[in-house]
Amino acid sequence: MRLLAALGALCAGLFVAALMIGPAQIGIAESFRGLLAGDGAAGLVMREIRLPRAVLAALIGGCLGLSGAAMQGYLRNPLAEPGLIGVSAAAALGAVIAIQTGFAAAFALALPLSALAAALLAVLLILFMAGPGGGSLALILAGVAVSAFAGALTSLVLNLSPNPFAASEFVFWMMGSLADRSWLHVVIAAPVMAVGAAMMWGIGRGLDALTLGEDAAASIGIGLPGLRLRIVLGVAAMVGAATSVAGAIGFVGLVVPHLLRGRVGGRPGALLPAAALGGAAMVLAADIAVRLVLPGRDLKLGVVMALIGAPVFLHLIWQQRRGG
Amino acid sequence: MVRLIAALALCLAGAASAGPSRVVSINLCTDQLAMLVAGPGQLVSVSWLAADPALSLMAEEAGQIGVNHGGAEEIYLMRPDLVLAGPYAAHATVEMLTRLGVQVRTIPAANTIADIRRNITLMGDALGREARAEEILSAFDADLAALPEGRPLLATTYAANGLANGRDTLSAEAMRRAGLFLLADRIGHSGGKMALEELVMAGPELVVTGSRYATPSRAEAVLDHPALSALQAERLSVADRGWICGLPALTGTIRSLVR
The missing domain is CATH 3.40.50.1980 (Nitrogenase molybdenum iron protein domain)
Structure with a gap:
């Protein structure tokens, strides 16, 4: 509980910092006045540009952290992460197809739901390939294949677009960015994210029981098919919605559970809320970093995340190799 | 040789x-x-x-x-x-x-x-x-001699990827010639990307946008940002072809910019 309070405070602090930092130099007092009163140019910047961006960063980070913790708990494998195993790449493909075919404009939630559908296919494929034990090799290899395939198709769709700008947007879809996102994006992504997160409610007990093995879990009354269904749908909804508005942001679901696992005594159930808060803090921090390092250049979030995430990933593989 | x-x-x-x-x-x-x-x-x-x-x-x-x-x-x-x-x-x-x-x-x-x-x-x-x-x-x-005199509104172009025109461009010349006061001149913008925040804070009175493609792209999405519509500025659309090239037809584009 103390960990959750500390993570919550960290999120709140980073959220305020994210509101205070931006290419337009606005003083702290003026920022707060703009945020509360909402009038004038400062009000517009705070309420319509920085606030939705910070809200989206927190929501997306929370979803990615929670998805990573849930998948790792279910597969009992610390390498299971939506970005690494191709779920994010598939979601990006779904979003790009929806945008380029015009389906995204058909109704309000068409964009996140298209990404959800593609992410769902990827999750099912990965679970099928990895098998019930969730072996690392099959998981990562299937992930590499799904990522490469989805990435290539995304590039193809963008290249076929009659809009010359679209062809250069592959980087956004593969690396993720929150630049110039608005309330429009919060409004379409948040409901789908909320449904996904709601599905995760109460799976903690099942994940804890799974650490004893599937037979033991079944013997204490855990319905494994139901658990699996909820995780599959929940992860697809959360990663799909997050990716459809901000592109694929990798490594969040890998790094955050890795950092927090020791703090919750290795219990996957207790890790879920901690990973959600930790993910929110991490994406908020990364989005502050991209604005501090190269303001006005739209440095991609994936760049920052990979700088942190890739060493963690290698460390995990090293540990698994030594552990056998 | x-x-x-x-x-x-x-x-x-x-x-x-x-x-x-x-x-x-x-x-x-x-x-x-x-x-x-x-x-x-x-x-x-x-x-x-x-x-x-x-x-x-x-x-x-x-x-x-x-x-x-x-x-x-x-x-x-x-x-x-x-x-x-x-x-x-x-x-x-x-x-x-x-x-x-x-x-x-x-x-x-x-x-x-x-x-x-x-x-x-x-x-x-x-x-x-x-x-x-x-x-x-x-x-x-x-x-050129027949061009009317326009009001000196603070103006800038704003295009896909948040590009705003710089001081030494043909579009800047056309806008100055239309009597407009260029935002790039005021804040010393030499061309390239201008963050939406910076644009909002600079408080332009006229924002000139260009042609849009029929299929959407993320680069152009910034032009649909609610903060841009909420801006207390006149919006004007000038087709890109009107000032990509330095042609005598530029006078027509200048005329459309005169407020």
């Missing part, structure tokens, strides 16, 4: 006759200027961009003349006696054409009205159509 003499000889030969008779243009801007200045049948091919109505003011004429895609082989087979290129032409293409003995003339970019006047003269000289160039020039000068 041999190449230089050959080029000189070609130049002299060109000057002696009435001008080149088979001219190929491989740049959107030289295409349109050449179409204005060239005599009937003199221009045998223009670039494919000139036939794109989103980019070209003379798409129909370009379609009638016939288009090329700027490849050296394709150009060489047309047996031109003069190729007109822009400053950003593919270096390899120009190099190869020169090596094959085709005369290539590069017309510089136009960022000011003085540049446009210079380019009209250059084009008249290149095509041996000095009298026609004079004619166009005097009509251009008359159009």
Whole structure:
């Protein structure tokens, strides 16, 4: 509980910092006045540009952290992460197809739901390939294949677009960015994210029981098919919605559970809320970093995340190799 | 040295006759200027961009003349006696054409009205159509003199990827000429990306946006941002083709900018 309070405070602090930092130099007092009163140019910047961006960063980070913790708990494998195993790449493909075919404009939630559908296919494929034990090799290899395939198709769709700008947007879809996102994006992504997160409610007990093995879990009354269904749908909804508005942001679901696992005594159930808060803090921090390092250049979030995430990933593989 | 003499000889030969008779243009801007200045049948091919109505003011004429895609082989087979290129032409293409003995003339970019006047003269000289160039020039000068005086609103362009025009661009020249006060001049923006926050804080009175493509892209999504619509500024849309190239038709674009 103390960990959750500390993570919550960290999120709140980073959220305020994210509101205070931006290419337009606005003083702290003026920022707060703009945020509360909402009038004038400062009000517009705070309420319509920085606030939705910070809200989206927190929501997306929370979803990615929670998805990573849930998948790792279910597969009992610390390498299971939506970005690494191709779920994010598939979601990006779904979003790009929806945008380029015009389906995204058909109704309000068409964009996140298209990404959800593609992410769902990827999750099912990965679970099928990895098998019930969730072996690392099959998981990562299937992930590499799904990522490469989805990435290539995304590039193809963008290249076929009659809009010359679209062809250069592959980087956004593969690396993720929150630049110039608005309330429009919060409004379409948040409901789908909320449904996904709601599905995760109460799976903690099942994940804890799974650490004893599937037979033991079944013997204490855990319905494994139901658990699996909820995780599959929940992860697809959360990663799909997050990716459809901000592109694929990798490594969040890998790094955050890795950092927090020791703090919750290795219990996957207790890790879920901690990973959600930790993910929110991490994406908020990364989005502050991209604005501090190269303001006005739209440095991609994936760049920052990979700088942190890739060493963690290698460390995990090293540990698994030594552990056998 | 041999190449230089050959080029000189070609130049002299060109000057002696009435001008080149088979001219190929491989740049959107030289295409349109050449179409204005060239005599009937003199221009045998223009670039494919000139036939794109989103980019070209003379798409129909370009379609009638016939288009090329700027490849050296394709150009060489047309047996031109003069190729007109822009400053950003593919270096390899120009190099190869020169090596094959085709005369290539590069017309510089136009960022000011003085540049446009210079380019009209250059084009008249290149095509041996000095009298026609004079004619166009005097009509251009008359159009410029007839432009009305506009109100000095603080204005900027804002386009896909958050690009705002810099001080030394043709669009900046057109906006100043329309009486507008350029945001780039006030905050010292030298062109390129301007964050939406910065634009909002600068408080422009007029935001000029360009053409949009039918299919969406994330680059253009910034133009749909609610903060941009909430801005207390007049919005004006100017088609990109109106000021991509320095042409006498710029006066029409300037006229549409006058508030």
